[in-house]
Amino acid sequence: MINPNIGIKFNNNMKKYYIVIPIIITIIVTSAYLLYPHQSNSAILSDQNNSTSSTQNSTTISSQALIDNGSPMLGDPNAKITIVEWGDYQCTYCHLFHQNTKDQIIQEYVDTGKVNFVFRDFPLNGPDSVFAAEAAYCASDQGKYWQYHDELYNNWGGERTGWITQKSLDQFANNVGLDVGQFDKCLNDGKYESKVLDNQKFGQEIGIDATPSFIIINDNTATKVVGAQPFSVFKQVLDNI
Secondary structure, three states, rough: OOOOOOOOEEEEHHHHHOOOOOOOOOOOOOEEEEEOOOOOOOOOOOOOOOOOOOOOOHHHHHHHHHHHOOOOOOOHHHHHEEEEEEOOOOOOOHHHHHHHHHHHHHHHHHHOOOOOEEEOOOOOOOHHHHHHHHHHHHOOOOOOOHHHHHHHHOHHHHHHHHOOOOOHHHHHHHHOOOOHHHHHHHOOOOOOHHHHHHHHHHHHOOOOOOEEEEEEEEOOOOEEEEOOOOOHHHHHHHHOO
16 A cells, blocks of 8 residues: 655656656656657657756655545555556547556556556646546546546547537446436536646646656655556566566
8 A cells, every 4th residue: 555645756847757756766768659648738849868857846745645636546445556647538649548558457457456546637638628527527426437437538539629529428428327417417517627627737736748647656666657658668667666
């Protein structure tokens, strides 16, 4: 089980793929073009060869702060390792991670009690991404967050193409067996809009600037992995922390 009081030190000016923590520094670099994540407009795109970063203006946060305000936890709460993903439901590379890697991580690490998994929202693609994220939390009110989360990615229609609408979100709700009336009330009330936007703001504050981004934490290490990496990359990290 992760010690909620451990301090993890994040550099507010950190470069891409770089995370600073008290005990260990781990860098995972994406080298193939097809694995590059979707980045915010303010992201630095040319720092792959820069392996140093100033530690000025840094902040220290607890591991629990990385988990709080995200999705319901998937897996054993007492697992020694937590994967926190920052993602966007319209993001191409988030979709690739979901299609190519996530299920194997779930089968080999989450279902076996070694790891738990939390999703946090980073809606880079604008209001439609926020709307989809709100819908997932509305599904959570009926105990089906992860079913709805998967339904969104299984029906992914590209970035900013207009596939996320009230009608499509209602159809996904119906597909996973939600009470659509209750679901619509939650959406129309904007019940979770602030939660989604707070997730994005928190991610920005600790240096998240691309989706998908992952922070893998246990008692004394934190590793940042960026992009739609293959299962082998996650396995290497998970087996060695």
